[in-house]
Amino acid sequence: xxxxxxxxxxxxxxxxxxxxxxxxxxxxxxxxxxxxxxxxxxxxxxxxxxxxxxxxxxxxxxxxxx
Amino acid sequence: xxxxxxxxxxxxxxxxxxxxxxxxxxxxxxxxxxxxxxxxxxxxxxxxxxxxxxxxxxxxxxxxxxxxxxxxxxxxxxxxxxxxxxxxxxxxxxxxxxxxxxxxxxxxxxxxxxxxxxxxxxxxxxxxxxxxxxxxxxxxxxxxxxxxxxxxxxxxxxxxxxxxxxxxxxxxxxxxxxxxxxxxxxxxxxxxxxxxxxxxxxxxxxxxxxxxxxxxxxxxxxxxxxxxxxxxxxxxxxxxxxxxxxxxxxxxxxxxxxxxxxxxxxxxxxxxxxxxxxxxxxxxxxxxxxxxxxxxxxxxxxxxxxxxxxxxxxxxxxxxxxxxxxxxxxxxxxxxxxxxxxxxxxxxxxxxxxxxxxxxxxxxxxxxxxxxxxxxxxxxxxxxxxxxxxxxxxxxxxxxxxxxxxxxxxxxxxxxxxxxxxxxxxxxxxxxxxxxxxxxxxxxxxxxxxxxxxxxxxxxxxxxxxxxxxxxxxxxxxxxxx
Numbered sequence: 001x002x003x004x005x006x007x008x009x010x011x012x013x014x015x016x017x018x019x020x021x022x023x024x025x026x027x028x029x030x031x032x033x034x035x036x037x038x039x040x041x042x043x044x045x046x047x048x049x050x051x052x053x054x055x056x057x058x059x060x061x062x063x064x065x066x
Numbered sequence: 067x068x069x070x071x072x073x074x075x076x077x078x079x080x081x082x083x084x085x086x087x088x089x090x091x092x093x094x095x096x097x098x099x100x101x102x103x104x105x106x107x108x109x110x111x112x113x114x115x116x117x118x119x120x121x122x123x124x125x126x127x128x129x130x131x132x133x134x135x136x137x138x139x140x141x142x143x144x145x146x147x148x149x150x151x152x153x154x155x156x157x158x159x160x161x162x163x164x165x166x167x168x169x170x171x172x173x174x175x176x177x178x179x180x181x182x183x184x185x186x187x188x189x190x191x192x193x194x195x196x197x198x199x200x201x202x203x204x205x206x207x208x209x210x211x212x213x214x215x216x217x218x219x220x221x222x223x224x225x226x227x228x229x230x231x232x233x234x235x236x237x238x239x240x241x242x243x244x245x246x247x248x249x250x251x252x253x254x255x256x257x258x259x260x261x262x263x264x265x266x267x268x269x270x271x272x273x274x275x276x277x278x279x280x281x282x283x284x285x286x287x288x289x290x291x292x293x294x295x296x297x298x299x300x301x302x303x304x305x306x307x308x309x310x311x312x313x314x315x316x317x318x319x320x321x322x323x324x325x326x327x328x329x330x331x332x333x334x335x336x337x338x339x340x341x342x343x344x345x346x347x348x349x350x351x352x353x354x355x356x357x358x359x360x361x362x363x364x365x366x367x368x369x370x371x372x373x374x375x376x377x378x379x380x381x382x383x384x385x386x387x388x389x390x391x392x393x394x395x396x397x398x399x400x401x402x403x404x405x406x407x408x409x410x411x412x413x414x415x416x417x418x419x420x421x422x423x424x425x426x427x428x429x430x431x432x433x434x435x436x437x438x439x440x441x442x443x444x445x446x447x448x449x450x451x452x453x454x455x456x457x458x459x460x461x462x463x464x465x466x467x468x469x470x471x472x473x474x475x476x477x478x479x480x481x482x483x484x485x486x487x488x489x490x491x492x493x494x495x496x497x498x499x500x501x502x503x504x505x506x507x508x509x510x511x512x513x514x515x516x517x518x519x520x521x522x523x524x525x526x527x528x529x530x531x532x533x534x535x536x537x538x539x540x541x542x543x544x545x546x547x548x
Contacts, residue, residue, distance in 0.1 A: 019129070022198065022205050023145075023166060023476055036476065039198045041205075042236070044314025048125065057315050062194040063235040064322055 002040035009054035016046035068345035070524045076374045079356035084383035095130045113271030151217040158364025159403035166479040177396035180388045181367040183210040185342035186490040191441040192338040201237045201337045207483035208490035222373035222526040223350035225497035226509045227446040228342035234333040240312030253287035273506045291331040339445045343376045344506035358388035366392040426471035433484040449514045453499045497529045500539035
């Protein structure tokens with residue numbers, strides 16, 4: 001799981017959805033979700049725009065262990 | 067440094083003449099090339115004869131550019147994937163595209179366009195089998211290389227297969243920052259190896275760094291490491307922070323791997339190959355002239371999508387130049403050229419057809435096949451037989467394009483990206499077949515022609531689709547001072 005969004009912190013501003021260069025983040029109602037986690041580039045553009053510090057990154061096991 | 071790939075006449079016009087103004091514009095929108103204390107921090111690397119590179123924090127460059135575009139009241143069609151370019155009497159008439167969220171189909175008449183869609187990624191196998199774990203952005207899939215090629219636009223430098231050195235597990239940019247802190251590449255015998263492959267050692271051109279790493283790995287002296295044993299944990303943390311300017315999440319990746327400690331050796335590897343420029347000082351794609359114009363009136367190009375612009379310096383200077391020349395051209399055109407209704411209807415049907423299929427091939431399956439073929443046949447080592455074999459296999463995949471299915475708009479976008487990657491892989495293989503020499507090895511390494519042949523191949527391999535549908539290649543010689 002790469003970008004992980006905390007729904008409790010998300011204020012629905014949509015900036016992470018707007019800035020994601022690979023169409024991975026979508027709004028579901030008023031909350032942003034990482035709909036296509038396997039396609040995350042780990043660029044961090046979403047996190048840089050998040051004013052609520054709602055986004056963190058979890059690297060897949062394979063990235064950390066190969 | 068980019069002999070045989072960089073057209074110096076174009077560089078004079080779209081980089082040297084534009085640079086000062088580009089730097090001023092960059093500072094004006096709020097991105098400074100200076101350090102907080104006002105100084106310029108220069109480094110020497112990648113074969114440069116002196117400290118020509120400037121390190122600066124450009125993380126906010128694209129958002130700042132977007133704000134500037136908004137300030138200038140430009141209309142922006144965000145999230146529109148362009149599907150094809152259309153000509154009328156041999157000149158640009160417009161293009162089609164669709165909104166990847168709403169599915170709205172666009173038919174846009176245009177007097178001029180600037181193609182700035184980068185290079186082509188996801189064409190070769192990547193680390194840990196994830197095609198999105200890439201050095202360059204995986205959203206760049208050669209969409210407009212393919213569309214321009216189909217419209218008769220000449221492409222150049224398409225035969226090159228670019229790679230770099232990345233941390234094991236994470237294909238992220240920024241390895242040059244390590245050298246700035248005195249680190250060096252070593253093999254698993256802890257031997258520094260780069261001077262064996264280039265007199266400049268760790269400051270050699272990027273292709274030599276990759277070549278050296280590949281040889282060490284091939285000859286059984288891998289894994290390779292970035293030797294940071296001289297750095298204290300605090301210095302390593304500073305280094306990782308610097309790397310975060312290259313890629314925001316790289317510092318925490320390196321920390322999660324446990325590298326912020328005394329005696330640190332960071333395991334590195336060779337990245338996935340990609341279709342891209344062979345040097346920091348040129349591009350690969352649409353062949354441009356001194357006005358950033360292609361051979362088709364009305365079609366201009368900039369950045370990595372053009373055959374002459376590479377890296378940020380050229381994108382910033384040349385992108386503006388391309389826009390200025392395109393605008394000047396458009397002002398001379400009195401009437402918009404027509405888009406044929408029948409062609410528009412046919413394209414709309416083609417674009418959305420994958421959504422109608424309940425069964426068929428997914429973009430993941432299709433794209434994976436392309437990657438296996440490209441990796442096995444020219445990723446990166448090539449021969450006449452490997453390339454002709456690749457083309458035969460890639461041609462056999464043509465039928466599967468008509469079986470691609472998509473269950474939603476996101477998958478439809480990916481399906482079109484996959485088809486474009488497939489098309490560009492053929493273009494790249496055909497251009498590589500025509501260059502019977504090696505240049506910038508391993509970026510174009512022909513095992514059957516392992517030496518550089520300046521007498522016959524010092525120039526651009528220009529590939530073009532002719533009106534009848536046939537594909538031609540020709541060498542356009544480039545001259546350099548002795």
